[in-house]
Amino acid sequence: MLPQEIIRAKRDGQVLSAQAIEAFVRGITDGSVSEGQIAAFGMAVYFNGMHRDEAVALTRAMQNSGDVLQWRDLDGPVVDKHSTGGVGDNVSLMLAPLVASCGAYVPMISGRGLGHTGGTLDKMDAIPGYQSYPDKALFDKVVRACGCAIIGPTGDLAPADKRFYAVRDVTATVESIPLITASILSKKLASGIGGLVLDVKTGSGAFMASFEGAQALAQSLVQVANGAGLPTSALISDMNEPLANCAGNALEVRNAVDFLTNAHHQPRLAEVVLNLAAHMLVTAGLAQTVADGLAKAEAALKSGYAAEKFGHMVQGLGGPQDFIEKASCYLPQAGLQVPVYAGGSGYLHAIDTRIIGMSVVTLGGGRLRPQDRIDPAVGISDIMPLGTEVKAGDVLAVVHAQTQDKAEMARQMVQQAMQLDDRAPPSHPVIYEMVTA
Known part of the structure; x- marks a missing residue:
């Protein structure tokens, strides 16, 4: 099957056969499908979705695009x-x-x-x-x-997914x-x-x-x-x-x-x-x-x-x-530990958790580009739990940094992320529900 015909079918909202999906994934793996065609296929799926059987076929095809490990001789379940x-x-x-x-x-x-x-x-x-x-x-x-x-x-392992994801990412x-x-x-x-x-x-x-x-x-x-x-x-x-x-x-x-x-x-x-x-x-x-x-x-x-x-x-x-x-003797430690103090009193009502994560990236503990090196020592510790009653001057968290400039940037981000209010927040369950087949 020609890649462009598979793309055309999915673009027009048709349900692809397992054979068509397998052929397209083979092309991703062996390079006969171009990056442009991968991008077009990805966009067609993005807008039109896939039925369960299509998603199963795509999963299986990418699984079998490389090595499949075997653990059959172990004496317990895997x-x-x-x-x-x-x-x-x-x-x-x-x-x-x-x-x-x-x-x-x-x-x-x-x-x-x-x-x-x-x-x-x-x-x-x-x-x-x-x-x-x-x-x-x-x-x-x-x-x-x-x-x-x-x-x-x-x-x-699943080399087709690696190539497909790289195209999806951009x-x-x-x-x-x-x-x-x-x-x-x-x-x-x-x-x-x-x-x-x-x-x-x-x-x-x-x-x-x-x-x-x-x-x-x-x-x-x-x-x-x-x-x-x-x-x-x-x-x-x-x-x-x-x-x-x-x-x-x-x-x-x-x-x-x-x-x-x-x-x-x-x-x-x-x-x-x-x-x-x-x-x-x-x-x-x-x-x-x-x-x-x-x-x-x-x-x-x-x-x-x-x-x-x-x-x-x-x-x-x-x-x-x-x-x-x-x-503690083996793990690296950052040179600076800077507390983040509460500017007022109340309850820790909300945390913008994404900002906490980005503060770690700012410190060098995550990547802005795939080639960036990570500093394993930096981060945020002693993060106060949601719902805690806070007084002005209490420590909301501690920034672990290598330089004063980065420590200050991260401190400001963490302070921005942690929102105080005179009301206690509604409680959230830790586990919302279980999903089974």
């Missing part, structure tokens, strides 16, 4: 989690070892930060020596030995639910997992700020994943404030170690981590009910076994063998 991204979202760092400590295998292929949202790989790179892009042999070895490994995608077609769905799921299917749980964020710091948008994305992801043969469910969770009480790569790793070692648990963060773990255990067949999964996850966390798994994973991928015990 599951994973994906988050649509947020601020202070370090959940993966705790979740992978926690679920592994309950008997599952978690080969977690993660990404880098995008815009105001932090990336799991950028957090792991804050650990000295950690190899976020190991070869396949080391990845396989660590998953088998530790039960989990958090790494970046190899060039061989042609204003990123915000298409069928294309987002296929992009996320093609890589997860290619990683060889047998079950998936999604964390779809909504709120001021989320990619899908409206609940309706998050709900539509969650439903699309769950329907298409199950249609492609991957048992999947999704939680829709709140991102109207940072999930951890910090944002920034080394700061979030330190927070994760504190969580795993039971040194400090923040209620909102714990609720998301434990609920995702419970649903992953149900999906894996290691728990009969969500309540059973919660009990198992809480026991593994309390026992210290999850922290032990994390330490073994870090060591297996080149990090320090005593990282859990001496995380």
